[in-house]
Amino acid sequence: MTPETAAVDRVLRSTRSVRKALDLTRPVDDHLLLECIDLAEQAPTGGNISSRRWMVVRDPAIKSALADIYREAGGNGIIQLAERLRGTGHASERVMDSGAYLAERLHEVPAIVIACIWGVHDNSGKPGLFDSVLQAAWSFCLAARARGLGTAWTTLHLTKADAVAELLGIPDGVTQVVLLPVAHTTKQEFRAAERRPARDITYVDHWGHVVLETGGDAAVVEVDIDAPVRAVNAALESVPPASIGASVDLQPIGRRVRLRVMAPVASLGSTVSEALAALGVYAERIRSAAQQDR
Numbered sequence: 001m002t003p004e005t006a007a008v009d010r011v012l013r014s015t016r017s018v019r020k021a022l023d024l025t026r027p028v029d030d031h032l033l034l035e036c037i038d039l040a041e042q043a044p045t046g047g048n049i050s051s052r053r054w055m056v057v058r059d060p061a062i063k064s065a066l067a068d069i070y071r072e073a074g075g076n077g078i079i080q081l082a083e084r085l086r087g088t089g090h091a092s093e094r095v096m097d098s099g100a101y102l103a104e105r106l107h108e109v110p111a112i113v114i115a116c117i118w119g120v121h122d123n124s125g126k127p128g129l130f131d132s133v134l135q136a137a138w139s140f141c142l143a144a145r146a147r148g149l150g151t152a153w154t155t156l157h158l159t160k161a162d163a164v165a166e167l168l169g170i171p172d173g174v175t176q177v178v179l180l181p182v183a184h185t186t187k188q189e190f191r192a193a194e195r196r197p198a199r200d201i202t203y204v205d206h207w208g209h210v211v212l213e214t215g216g217d218a219a220v221v222e223v224d225i226d227a228p229v230r231a232v233n234a235a236l237e238s239v240p241p242a243s244i245g246a247s248v249d250l251q252p253i254g255r256r257v258r259l260r261v262m263a264p265v266a267s268l269g270s271t272v273s274e275a276l277a278a279l280g281v282y283a284e285r286i287r288s289a290a291q292q293d294r
């Protein structure tokens with residue numbers, strides 16, 4: 001690996017949502033923000049049309065009003081939730097605590113950047129709106145990280161996007177997509193996040209077909225279940241995944257649960273399609289039992 005590749009990988013691996021490590025006391029020079037925006041503008045854009053616009057908010061009174069909107073739009077809810085979760089060991093305790101920290105101090109962040117695009121989504125399914133701005137906004141975050149600046153991807157304010165538009169004079173027909181607090185960071189090292197390995201979530205030639213590290217084929221079926229974890233666990237106990245040679249994991253998502261069932265193809269049938277069908281029947285059985293029990 002060349003030093004250049006290692007440096008790029010490091011930025012890609014360590015660009016976290018920075019909240020508590022934002023240095024609220026150190027100013028951020030305009031030229032740094034403009035460099036990041038110039039780099040972000042290298043991202044692809046539908047039709048090669050220059051439709052992205054970047055709002056940089058620095059004025060203390062405007063930042064204060066913007067932070068009020070952020071809190072009203074959901075920040076206050078995060079602050080209350082963080083209070084309730086404190087000390088419980090809940091899976092969301094840390095992220096809520098960090099989110100609350102930012103919500104309480106957003107007005108103190110040296111610069112707030114809002115990525116915008118000319119256009120309003122028409123739900124036509126055609127590319128060219130969010131698809132032309134999100135990648136640039138993320139490039140901004142990466143360029144910022146490479147310069148010792150931290151950002152946090154935030155969207156809570158979007159339920160009050162009209163109020164933000166009025167505050168900042170953003171015209172009708174322009175869509176805001178993300179609000180990024182930007183500051184130097186009080187530390188330089190940020191850990192890689194725990195994410196699912198590529199092999200678990202990369203399907204080859206057919207949705208749900210996984211090629212295992214050992215070289216064998218596996219089938220994966222995922223279903224979202226509208227029931228609490230307790231009900232899903234009860235359903236899994238009554239029909240254990242081991243009975244069909246499968247393993248499962250559960251991911252709570254709000255009040256729902258995403259159930260992921262996985263088994264080697266060879267243990268379920270001779271083809272990927274047969275294995276997927278067998279797992280699909282099992283997953284549906286668990287879903288229906290859990291939803292009845294909720």
Ligand SMILES: Cc1cc2nc3c(=O)[nH]c(=O)nc-3n(C[C@H](O)[C@H](O)[C@H](O)COP(=O)(O)O)c2cc1C
Nearest residue numbers: 015016017018095099102152153154155156157193
């Ligand atoms: C679509 C989206 C919306 C988000 N909205 C907020 C937000 O409003 N406030 C906030 O503090 N963090 C927000 N986040 C940051 C997530 O909490 C964060 O990405 C997640 O906890 C993973 O942490 P990491 O970014 O450090 O890997 C958002 C992230 C995404 C992708």
